[in-house]
Amino acid sequence: MNRLRAHAVHARLGPRTVLRGVDLQVAPGQVLALVGPNGSGKTTLLRTCYRALSVHAGVITLGDDDISTLHRRDLARAIGVGVQEPASLGGLTVRESVQLGRTPHRRWHQAFDAQDRAVVTEVLSKVGLTELADRDLLELSGGERQRVSIARALAQQPRVLLLDEPTNHLDLRHQLTILGLLRELAEQGTAILVTLHDLSMATTYSDQMAVLDDGLLVAVGTPETVLQPDLLAAVFGVNAHVITEKQGRRTLDIRGLANA
Numbered sequence: 001m002n003r004l005r006a007h008a009v010h011a012r013l014g015p016r017t018v019l020r021g022v023d024l025q026v027a028p029g030q031v032l033a034l035v036g037p038n039g040s041g042k043t044t045l046l047r048t049c050y051r052a053l054s055v056h057a058g059v060i061t062l063g064d065d066d067i068s069t070l071h072r073r074d075l076a077r078a079i080g081v082g083v084q085e086p087a088s089l090g091g092l093t094v095r096e097s098v099q100l101g102r103t104p105h106r107r108w109h110q111a112f113d114a115q116d117r118a119v120v121t122e123v124l125s126k127v128g129l130t131e132l133a134d135r136d137l138l139e140l141s142g143g144e145r146q147r148v149s150i151a152r153a154l155a156q157q158p159r160v161l162l163l164d165e166p167t168n169h170l171d172l173r174h175q176l177t178i179l180g181l182l183r184e185l186a187e188q189g190t191a192i193l194v195t196l197h198d199l200s201m202a203t204t205y206s207d208q209m210a211v212l213d214d215g216l217l218v219a220v221g222t223p224e225t226v227l228q229p230d231l232l233a234a235v236f237g238v239n240a241h242v243i244t245e246k247q248g249r250r251t252l253d254i255r256g257l258a259n260a
């Protein structure tokens with residue numbers, strides 16, 4: 001029902017074909033990390049998944065529904081999106097901005113109620129923004145803005161969460177907080193598709209990884225099956241391998257550049 005799936009998706013930006021037949025699915029309870037070099041098409045794939053960009057060919061489905069046929073409000077209720085905040089977005093406080101995540105749950109002109117406010121307060125606390133709740137967005141650092149964007153998506157309480165580089169600009173403590181939150185949400189049944197540049201974090205925190213290279217999906221599976229040394233060298237140009245500890249925890253041991 002809440003499975004998000006890309007079927008043979010092609011996407012174009014201007015004259016360029018950026019996605020070339022991508023098949024991918026993320027199920028409830030799963031964190032799927034989408035990784036790949038700069039320009040491989042990660043953001044583009046994410047954008048097709050929340051209809052910010054139309055597919056050139058193929059289809060994106062949520063359960064049995066083609067997302068292009070869903071009413072905007074139904075799509076917004078089902079899919080939460082956290083992307084980089086534009087720096088110039090001011091005139092709202094952090095709390096007001098996060099509260100906008102509740103909009104799909106309200107009728108037209110219906111005021112936010114006590115439940116909305118409780119959700120917002122909880123989410124602000126989870127991402128460490130309680131102290132900044134009344135600050136104008138213009139007065140935030142890059143990492144703080146990033147957490148506002150994530151908080152707004154979480155306040156939506158979506159069944160599917162799409163996040164583009166959520167750990168960008170975040171200090172290590174906040175990176176671990178956010179990735180821990182994603183694990184918590186997945187355990188509660190949310191389907192999570194997240195783009196990450198940090199392969200180590202992706203290895204440790206995801207259930208599944210998908211590797212995009214020049215618009216093609218070249219591998220999908222658990223981090224240890226996907227991140228084979230040959231793939232890490234060919235796609236990312238690094239000499240690295242996954243270590244699985246006895247307790248099942250995975251880490252990526254990065255030795256350096258592949259040809260060094």
Ligand SMILES: Nc1ncnc2c1ncn2[C@@H]1O[C@H](COP(=O)(O)OP(=O)(O)OP(=O)(O)O)[C@@H](O)[C@H]1O
Pocket residue numbers: 013014015016018036037038039040041042043044045
């Ligand atoms: N407006 C545009 N017109 C034409 N090509 C574009 C446009 N925006 C991006 N591209 C190209 O599309 C390709 C995919 O870009 P995309 O942003 O999806 O990659 P990405 O994997 O998210 O990259 P990064 O890791 O650098 O964020 C890149 O080759 C990029 O140069």
